[in-house]
Amino acid sequence: MCNSKEQTMMRIHAACLLLGGLAATTIAAPTASAAPDCSPAGVQNTVNSATGSARQYLDAHPDANAAVTDAFTRPRPEASATLRTYFTAHPQEYYDLRGILAPIGDTERQCNTTALSPELESAYHEFMAG
Template identity: 40%
Template sequence: MKIAEAARTRRTLGICLGAITAGLASAVIAAPAAIAAPDCSQDNIDATVATAQGQIQGYLASHPAGQKMLMTAAMQPRAQASQTLQAYAQANPQEYQEFTGILAPLGTLQKQCGVQVIPPQYQWAFDQFVG
């Protein structure tokens, strides 16, 4: 009887330890998700948009060819504007990468918070440019 009781006790302890371990593992896996929860407050949205706008203006001021391309694309029919964006990105891969890096937080904000921060008439260009 004592051997059977000892085996049952070990099995019970094993099950309890397994449950505790699984619980801790779940907590460790869930912790980064909880920490990484997006801040969708209006203050954060406004701050992110303002920061991006300032960076965009500064970047375009120092890259007049990029600014000219965007102004040209804005005046073109969508199909032609799409070609203009693609051609510029292919001809200037470093500028394309830098500019998409500036724009990326706006895309992230839209996806995570379900808000529209890009004017709807330019969303197609944003999607094409950022990807």
């Protein structure tokens, strides 16, 4: 049985998987930043920070949280359609969550590593691609 933190992380990752079909474009401005901590602990800290921030965001946006929670209980095609409908109607929330989760991909690229399990990694990249 999963604890509450694991269930929340699974919901966030499920949202990433299910939102993969949502078309979105963003323009990322270059930023100056220090080299990331590429140690296993540093990469895990990035994942924990991003998923923690996503959890806080969903807690502060009850409608988005309800959509993600509901989708988590549905078969993938139905959940995907439900989330696509929700986030199409609320694009700022999609962009916000995408921005919150972006540090995971940034760290993966800069450290030439994989930060998530294979199924979550695939879902993450599908979600981030829009």
